[in-house]
Amino acid sequence: MTWDWNAVGDFMPHFWDGLLVTLQALALGSVIAFALGLVWALLMRTPTRWVRWPVGVVTEFVRDTPLLVQLFFLFYVLPEWNITFSALTTGVVAIGLHYSTYTMQVYRAGIEGVPAGQWEAATALSLPVRRTWTAVILPQAIRRVVPALGNYVIAMLKDTPMLMTITVLEMLGEARLYSQQHFQFTEPLTVIGVAFILISYPASLLLRALERRLVR
DSSP, X not given: OOOOHHHHHHHHHHHHHHHXXXXXXXXXXXXXXXXXXXXXXXXXXXXXXXXXXXHHHHHHHHHHSOHHHHHHXXXXXXXXXXXXXXXXHHHHHHHHHHHHHHHHHHHHHHHHTSOXXXXXXXXXXXXXXXXXXXIIIHHHHHHHHHHHHHHHHHHHHHHGGGGGGGTOOOHXXXXXXXXXXXXXXXXXXXXXXXXXXXXXXXXXXXXHHHHXXXXX
């Protein structure tokens, strides 16, 4: 087997297209996961059982079923109910929804980690509930969980190749298509593997540094 640099050069335009789609899916999926996860966490702390119970059932179901099954359901089943999205939108929603059930647990841990004295101080100052959350509790809780949330960003990045199964041409999808058309698999798949390493490893180092900084 010989390494073909011409194949690498031919594949690179496809790689950049796939990288753009991958980063787009990652960014939008992360926004959904972080925002919806916080909503789940807050709803689980409501005193109303009829709110907590359905939220708990939904999030547990999503967390306990494979992301691939959820992708197929959203992409192939929803159109039968006249609910149709583009492939990329479906992938973004699936990734965001799936990982929101994990970020929910991270937020819950952060909220529960806020010292009881902070809650008591807010009560003693007669702060409204909304201000207690926005000015006292959430700033401290989110600061504690930023590194853990960052770990899920890396996990989402490594799951973006699943979008290939619903016709989204992210990095791996572009590599697979190129390989099938040109019967060259080594070069494009190696480029994709190196790309994931070059993105994931520096991100993990950044998260470690951020964690050390935040725990001071």
